[in-house]
Amino acid sequence: MRPYSPPDYYLLDELLSEEHLFIRDTVRQWVNRELMPIIEDHAQRAEFPRQLLSGMAGLGLFGPTIPESYGGAGLDYLAYGIMMQELERGDSGIRSTASVQGSLVMYPIYTYGNEEQKRRYLPKLASGELMGCFGLTEPNHGSDPSSMLTRFEDRGDAVLLNGSKMWISNAPFADIAIVWAKNPEGNIQGLIVERGTEGFTTPETHNKWSLRASATGELVFDNVFVPKSQILPGAVGMRGPLSCLNQARYGIAWGALGAAMDCYDTALRYAKEREQFGKPIAAFQLQQKKLAEMLTEITKGQLLAWRLAALKNDDRATPAQISMAKRNNVAAALHVAREARQMLGAMGITGEYPIMRHMMNLESVVTYEGTHDVHLLITGMDITGINAFG
Template structure:
């Protein structure tokens, strides 16, 4: 097993701006990653295994819905704490963070924000503890960046609805106990529906052949005349704005998580550069190596400051969709570039699983696409800047 001796870069002394509680939370999650994820992640990844036991373990450390009130199983933490949790988990692996991110922001969040008290009491405590796992169904085979054109729909039939359609590229799908599914009613209005495993006509085939997020469970959601009680419809918000609010919360977590992956790559490259010798001296003495490391640390520091301020805005309830888009787009792109530059420093060793860099790089190729592609977030920002939508 590998020894995980990770030390987080903090060039601008951002720790001085965190509370003792924030640092304790981060330390506990970092210790969890060092003992429960890092020693095993390379074999899970190589064998394309999602470690099912990790769900209850993540629940036990409070990684699911930590910002929710304690009455629903959360810890009542702030958004800076949530960001730090996502950062540390993705430092271990993007797939592990995806599991926590989906559970928190795309399953628990909509139930908490849009659900009835009965729905909150029934599902949230079990989701928080990891007793239940959830997934989020928005993306369809023909509609990714354009969710408003979704085809999944339902019609009313007495005290039930009949749901038809499909979703794809769904994290947690194959193992999820419930799915938060977004579908159009007969009037074309989008609603969120809680679909439970075991409902007749509901299936979740797994997606195979991935070169990215290999330690994450990905699949489809297929609905063939699925009979769902009307009481499973989320009652307190409808329209496309509802799932987009969930995505804002998830994208915030991604902005933090991606920098966790970036820091892991940077630290691996920095340590390797001091140990690897060429032409009679460590490669850390060469100008181009120092240039790469200096640029990596600069970009990590900028992203850390971006996350810190965004977390403060989230805590105050003042963070906009556009600000979240900027952080998600910038930080994932930054992490991907750092992974690539780190791999260059390690040379051929960088492609092996003796180091985490190639795994992070392949994972980040998914993270840069999901929950709003790099270019879609650019156009979201463009709309805010110009007042003109490029989408239609």
């Protein structure tokens, strides 16, 4: 097992309570014990390690902010962020599985579902007995989900759902899907669609160079009858899916730091051990420049994420603030991964070290839940009041 010393240059651990430190260390130890020994092999084979799901559920990684009365852990958003950071230090794809389950499946059921839906699904999702996925992105509508083609028609006690979604994490094994589709009036609504419903299929996406240890697929709806009792009653319009994306983006802002921290720590250790021209490469100015800049970017990201957590706990974090943190921290993590890869030279592309895997994963993270450029425009619109999307 590779040693790991997470960077904390501005002593942010002093801002964490004993409970937060305990949660962080518990997830870190689980990642060290259960995830790290197997992740390179699973990534090389492009296979999702389903055997980890029960352990993830046991740690409360599925819906940690959901109240205990519905099976969640009832934790705050700082705890949630720390958990995602530690999980993505292991692998972005594994963190994605947890983010989808908590932010994109359990959150909309808790926020927009009725009491019967909450009681029926949330405890089983928290325990990992049920796994879920989130269907918003379509083949021809990624950054513009309001133009989606998936829709449903009224059929008495049920609706008839037709359409397709793609790039859906967890789709190949999900028991339920939160699907966003246009109703007969053209407004977007969410539906809970269960696996096994006639006409509903989830073909897997193969040949990925990124998130290889994550299961990705499509959602295809061919004349699928969904009972009206499965419609989420609390959300009509884009507010529903966008609020879910804000939850996921918040977790990503923390998670990407975990990948960056792992790359930095790996590069620092390597630089102290690897000798060229008679001395460790850490003694050369250009290598110190890389390390200093990497640590600076990580530290800035840590401060951004910590402050965002405080705002979110006070219910004051705006979507634009979350967008800024997601965009900055993922871009910083990508920069750190690329610099770390260069420091390791040819060894950086092998599975003996995690850097190339992190770098490839982050190429997806910088795109999903809002691309790098879309988040820039969200910030631009917030500070100018002018919409540059249309």
